[in-house]
Amino acid sequence: MGDDPLLSVSSLEVSYGPIAALRGIGLEVNGGEIVALLGSNGAGKTTTLLSIAGVLPVRAGEIRFDDARISGQAVERIARSGIALVPEGRHVFEGLTVAENLRMGAASLPGREVEGERTKVFDLFSVLADRRSQLAGTLSGGEQQMLAIGRALMSRPRLLLLDEPSLGLAPRIVEEIFELIVHLRDQGTTILLVEQNARMALEVADRGYVMAQGRIAAEGAARELAASDEVARAYLGVA
Numbered sequence: 001m002g003d004d005p006l007l008s009v010s011s012l013e014v015s016y017g018p019i020a021a022l023r024g025i026g027l028e029v030n031g032g033e034i035v036a037l038l039g040s041n042g043a044g045k046t047t048t049l050l051s052i053a054g055v056l057p058v059r060a061g062e063i064r065f066d067d068a069r070i071s072g073q074a075v076e077r078i079a080r081s082g083i084a085l086v087p088e089g090r091h092v093f094e095g096l097t098v099a100e101n102l103r104m105g106a107a108s109l110p111g112r113e114v115e116g117e118r119t120k121v122f123d124l125f126s127v128l129a130d131r132r133s134q135l136a137g138t139l140s141g142g143e144q145q146m147l148a149i150g151r152a153l154m155s156r157p158r159l160l161l162l163d164e165p166s167l168g169l170a171p172r173i174v175e176e177i178f179e180l181i182v183h184l185r186d187q188g189t190t191i192l193l194v195e196q197n198a199r200m201a202l203e204v205a206d207r208g209y210v211m212a213q214g215r216i217a218a219e220g221a222a223r224e225l226a227a228s229d230e231v232a233r234a235y236l237g238v239a
């Protein structure tokens, strides 16, 4: 371990059939960091997270987590090694209660540890505790996003992959989500954060990568990326 990054992606190539989506990307996430992954629509951000989680097959290159090669491993095994994905669009089980949704995130935990883990999630999100017996489909968008994050936390991940957690939410709720991300990092969870809201993502992140057309176009300390006019104009959709 030592100074090695927690997650290391090198020369990663991923395709959808004949369409190349990732054209040899490299990135690293150190333990304890929030790393922002930015870029315009279709740049390859979601594809990167899905590849790390093992949902998409890797065509070339390597993904290492905690000094072990995880590219090529099954989704369940990658999850058990400590990586949890909160997918774009939340995808809670609408016909299950809040408590049942959280239970679904704990498949890798011994049964006797589920209740304790769920109590921790309820301590973190009082709004979920109040609605524990309510069907997830009746929650607001912000509450569903919190439930999706809570469900991912049930597996006690060391690395949390968040895909557009603020998408479509009211500004006040977006603030809450970003505060939560910082809190989770401060509690020891490492975070790779995909965001369209580049400005806010760079405010909470330690470092960032900007993707364009399946490649890494820029990288650096979050503060430097945020201050770069060139990055802002070319990749972040700022006038």
Ligand SMILES: Nc1ncnc2c1ncn2[C@@H]1O[C@H](COP(=O)(O)OP(=O)(O)OP(=O)(O)O)[C@@H](O)[C@H]1O
Pocket (backbone or CB within 6 Å): 016, 019, 020, 021, 039, 040, 041, 042, 043, 044, 045, 046, 047, 048
């Ligand atoms: N299921 C799929 N089949 C074919 N091509 C796909 C599929 N999913 C994504 N792509 C293509 O792969 C490229 C990368 O898509 P990806 O979803 O990773 O981008 P993104 O950066 O997450 O974009 P967005 O900001 O819109 O979420 C795009 O050109 C996209 O059209």
Ligand SMILES: [Mg+2]
Pocket (backbone or CB within 6 Å): 045, 046, 047, 088
């Ligand atoms: Mg996406």
